[in-house]
Amino acid sequence: xxxxxxxxxxxxxxxxxxxxxxxxxxxxxxxxxxxxxxxxxxxxxxxxxxxxxxxxxxxxxxxxxxxxxxxxxxxxxxxxxxxxxxxxxxxxxxxxxxxxxxxxxxxxxxxxxxxxxxxxxxxxxxxxxxxxxxxxxxxxxxxxxxxxxxxxxxxxxxxxxxxxxxxxxxxxxxxxxxxxxxxxxxxxxxxxxxxxxxxxxxxxxxxxxxxxxx
Amino acid sequence: xxxxxxxxxxxxxxxxxxxxxxxxxxxxxxxxxxxxxxxxxxxxxxxxxxxxxxxxxxxxxxxxxxxxxxxxxxxxxxxxxxxxxxxxxxxxxxxxxxxxxxxxxxxxxxxxxxxxxxxxxxxxxxxxxxxxxxxxxxxxxxxxxxxxxxxxxxxxxxxxxxxxxxxxxxxxxxxxxxxxxxxxxxxxxxxxxxxxxxxxxxxxxxxxxxxxxxxxxxxxxxxxxx
Numbered sequence: 001x002x003x004x005x006x007x008x009x010x011x012x013x014x015x016x017x018x019x020x021x022x023x024x025x026x027x028x029x030x031x032x033x034x035x036x037x038x039x040x041x042x043x044x045x046x047x048x049x050x051x052x053x054x055x056x057x058x059x060x061x062x063x064x065x066x067x068x069x070x071x072x073x074x075x076x077x078x079x080x081x082x083x084x085x086x087x088x089x090x091x092x093x094x095x096x097x098x099x100x101x102x103x104x105x106x107x108x109x110x111x112x113x114x115x116x117x118x119x120x121x122x123x124x125x126x127x128x129x130x131x132x133x134x135x136x137x138x139x140x141x142x143x144x145x146x147x148x149x150x151x152x153x154x155x156x157x158x159x160x161x162x163x164x165x166x167x168x169x170x171x172x173x174x175x176x177x178x179x180x181x182x183x184x185x186x187x188x189x190x191x192x193x194x195x196x197x198x199x200x201x202x203x204x205x206x207x208x209x210x211x212x213x214x
Numbered sequence: 215x216x217x218x219x220x221x222x223x224x225x226x227x228x229x230x231x232x233x234x235x236x237x238x239x240x241x242x243x244x245x246x247x248x249x250x251x252x253x254x255x256x257x258x259x260x261x262x263x264x265x266x267x268x269x270x271x272x273x274x275x276x277x278x279x280x281x282x283x284x285x286x287x288x289x290x291x292x293x294x295x296x297x298x299x300x301x302x303x304x305x306x307x308x309x310x311x312x313x314x315x316x317x318x319x320x321x322x323x324x325x326x327x328x329x330x331x332x333x334x335x336x337x338x339x340x341x342x343x344x345x346x347x348x349x350x351x352x353x354x355x356x357x358x359x360x361x362x363x364x365x366x367x368x369x370x371x372x373x374x375x376x377x378x379x380x381x382x383x384x385x386x387x388x389x390x391x392x393x394x395x396x397x398x399x400x401x402x403x404x405x406x407x408x409x410x411x412x413x414x415x416x417x418x419x420x421x422x423x424x425x426x427x428x429x430x431x432x433x434x435x436x437x438x439x440x
Contacts, residue, residue: 084430086423088374090230090338099226100337101235140423152360154419196217197357199364205410206267207365207417209357 052174059168062133063125070128071121075112078120079103085127086140095123095159126164130155134171143167148177151192158184217356219346221293225303228340232307236332239380241373241395242275244366245336245344247284247305248327253320259284259333260322261300261314263348266341266369273399275324283320287313293343298351300344305334314344316351338363338370368417372402375416375429382433397438401429 070078082092093100096119106112106120130139143155147170158166166184169175181188202208222228231237244266249259260281262269269275282300289311290301299313306312336344342359345366350356379398380391388394406415406425415421 084427086426088371088422088426089378090374099231099235101231101237104235104237138423140426141420144419144422152363192360197361199361201417205414207368209361209365 055174056165056169059129059172060165063122063129063164063168066125066128067118067122070124071118073121075106075117075120076109078124079106082120082124082127086138087127087143091143091156092123095156096120097160097162122164123159126159126167129168130171134168134173136171142171147181151181151188153181153184153188153192161185219294219297219350219356220343220359222339222343228302228336228343230335230337230340232305232334236335237377239384240335240377242269242324242327242332243335243341243370243373244269245341246332247302247314247334248281248330249333251281251322251326251330253322253326259312260320261302261344263314263316263319263344265345266366266373273395275327277323278321279324279327281320281322282314282316283318284312284314287311297347300347302334316348338366341366341370365417367419367422368413371416371422372413375426376402379429379433382430383438386433386438388438394438401432 079092083089089103090100093103096103096116098116102116106116127139127143130136130142136142143159145154147153147155147158155167155170158164158170161184163184166180169180170177181192185191196212197209198212199207200210242262244262244264247259247261251258251260253260261284263280263282264276269279284302284305287299287301288296289303290296290299290313293301296313298316300316302312302314304310339359342362345362346357346359376395376398379401380394383394383397402413402416403411406412406421408415408421412425412428416425
């Protein structure tokens with residue numbers, strides 16, 4: 001058995017420092033301790049994967065439910081709600097994977113297909129969840145923010161890339177940003193991180209371009 | 215590779231609108247393609263090359279607008295080649311490839327454009343690709359389109375919002391188009407809440423949504439000064 005004095009324990013010639021009591025049923029050599037912690041860590045990892053999947057499924061269900069309610073509104077009303085939030089028509093078009101002229105037609109109350117109507121409701125539902133559940137103030141502005149300062153990937157890009165689940169992950173804050181970007185695109189560091197030039201505000205206040213590092 | 219010219223994922227990615235979808239109220243912008251432009255003794259199609267920030271004095275176009283002739287061209291599959299043109303695949307929605315030729319630029323009076331027909335407006339991605347290729351043609355410097363995107367976001371957003379401004383005023387019955395344009399220009403030149411003009415504040419993506427909401431509220435509650 002381990003003998004404990006303050007935060008240390010001596011077994012034979014070995015001394016261990018404790019962060020938490022480890023149930024001792026057999027020899028507590030370093031190797032065995034490492035293995036036991038490794039097992040616990042693996043279990044936590046599997047639990048993390050399972051709960052992540054479950055959480056995403058639950059969120060998806062919530063979005064679908066809310067979208068079903070919102071789809072009863074007139075399409076124009078839903079589009080105007082998105083515009084009133086502050087989304088640009090071109091970004092709404094991008095997230096819906098339609099052209100800007102298609103949006104213009106729907107704004108003029110021209111006919112819309114059932115699936116397109118559903119997509120608009122789902123986008124609005126996602127935005128409402130970001131605002132109401134995850135307490136993001138001004139969601140339209142948040143959707144424009146890069147997930148990481150140096151990488152040009154925003155929640156708009158995630159949604160347009162058909163990763164609505166990652167939009168909600170970003171809003172929920174449970175996931176490391178780099179892991180989120182990697183899940184979106186494993187090559188994000190090559191594709192979305194500017195390596196040579198950057199935009200900056202020149203003396204006249206206009207945004208200009210210069211080599212990075214100047 | 216950061217030193218290679220970029221291309222669109224699909225031809226449709228280049229365009230905001232083409233043909234009969236081209237919006238009447240959208241201000242002229244970099245990348246716009248006009249058909250039936252009278253230059254010397256010819257009638258040709260042209261594309262505006264000028265950077266968005268260099269295109270206007272207030273609400274009016276500059277006295278000389280830099281354009282490139284647009285003609286039919288071979289299909290370009292590798293955008294890292296044919297660097298003396300801006301490929302315009304499926305420009306007229308008939309599958310045929312066109313291109314704006316950088317080696318054939320013209321300086322034209324903006325009034326000339328009034329007598330021609332705008333047949334295409336580039337998307338933000340299209341404008342960024344055009345700027346990348348135009349700068350490369352003139353300097354052999356490759357600048358990532360993301361850098362152009364950040365620098366041209368403000369003018370692009372102002373063009374979007376001005377279009378919407380004009381639509382809303384038209385719905386409200388405003389008949390004088392030029393008065394509406396001047397009204398919008400003055401409003402965007404006005405102060406934003408953080409002290410700089412709304413026009414400059416649009417350069418920050420996080421400010422755009424609040425400016426859009428402010429604009430819509432203003433248009434709902436204000437009577438246009440005529």
